[in-house]
Amino acid sequence: MLRCSHVLCRVEDIGSTVSSFTDLGFSMEWGSVPGKAHNAFIWFAEGPFIEFFEFPSSLERLRWPVSAAFGRGMGDRLAKWAADGDGWRDVALETEDTDLTDTRARLKAGGLVVSRRFRNSRTRPDGRRVRYQLVAPSPAALPFVVSAYDPPQRPEAITHANGATGVTAVHFGLRPEHLPDYDRLVGPDPWLRPRVSAVTGVLEVELAGLATSLDPASTCGAALVPARPVQKQEPR
Structure with a gap:
């Protein structure tokens, strides 16, 4: 899977x-x-x-x-x-x-x-x-x-000074014409949050432990925001 x-x-x-x-x-x-x-x-x-x-x-x-x-x-x-x-x-x-x-x-x-x-x-x-x-x-x-990396790559200990502890959600936009193929490719996933959008691709990433949203000007345009309370997945 x-x-x-x-x-x-x-x-x-x-x-x-x-x-x-x-x-x-x-x-x-x-x-x-x-x-x-x-x-x-x-x-x-x-x-x-x-x-x-x-x-x-x-x-x-x-x-x-x-x-x-x-x-x-x-x-x-x-x-x-x-x-x-x-x-x-x-x-x-x-x-x-x-x-x-x-x-x-x-x-x-x-x-x-x-x-x-x-x-x-x-x-x-x-x-x-x-x-x-x-x-x-x-x-x-x-x-x-x-594939899985050979050998595995995840470090044994990871600590970030800003308090970030993990990705809680990857918000992924989908144009309507891409929905059928996305569903064929991706099953239920604990991190991906798909939703209908004008563009297909990553919209933003939520991080547990992050205190405030980071300025995209400082993050190479990557939207990184604090984790939000768990909600029902948005309808597509």
């Missing part, structure tokens, strides 16, 4: 992003060696984490070669990540498996158009190699699927 793994925010400068969020009281973890890394994370003890990634807009030119190799869903996803500007850019759904072969087959059997598996890896600051796989549904506005 798929569940919300993490929320992705595209940034123009990963170095300044890490500095800004550190100043805001978050404990940041580099994806690889500082100075060479193109991503960084805000981890929590459980539940979804937040990834910030620097992705040059020039990579958009690879859209069609990637589509030819892995399917339209992956090529369109790459173009989505490469589009100019900071801010929320995607949501990842995860499995408990390190291989997505069965998950991909199940999604296709359910009527979704999905890319081929894309195998990737990165080297952590401590030198350990992390491997994972991606599958990208179409349209690219939908969340994508990531």
Whole structure:
């Protein structure tokens, strides 16, 4: 069963992003060696984490070669990540498996158009190699699927000076035409809060323990707000 793994925010400068969020009281973890890394994370003890990634807009030119190799869903996803500007850019759904072969087959059997598996890896600051796989549904506005990390990545202890303890809700907008495919892809999820919207994508993220909403000017356009009292899920 798929569940919300993490929320992705595209940034123009990963170095300044890490500095800004550190100043805001978050404990940041580099994806690889500082100075060479193109991503960084805000981890929590459980539940979804937040990834910030620097992705040059020039990579958009690879859209069609990637589509030819892995399917339209992956090529369109790459173009989505490469589009100019900071801010929320995607949501990842995860499995408990390190291989997505069965998950991909199940999604296709359910009527979704999905890319081929894309195998990737990165080297952590401590030198350990992390491997994972991606599958990208179409349209690219939908969340994508990531395997379990090999080896697992969540730190044993995470403390944030600003008091944040975890993601309680990821508000995800859906244009009406995307509702059927979203429902095929995403089942009941403790963190995702879908609702009909003029755009499909992440709208804002609620954080437990956060005292006040953070100024988007200081968060690369990512809307981060304190957790609200639990309410019934909004009708779609």
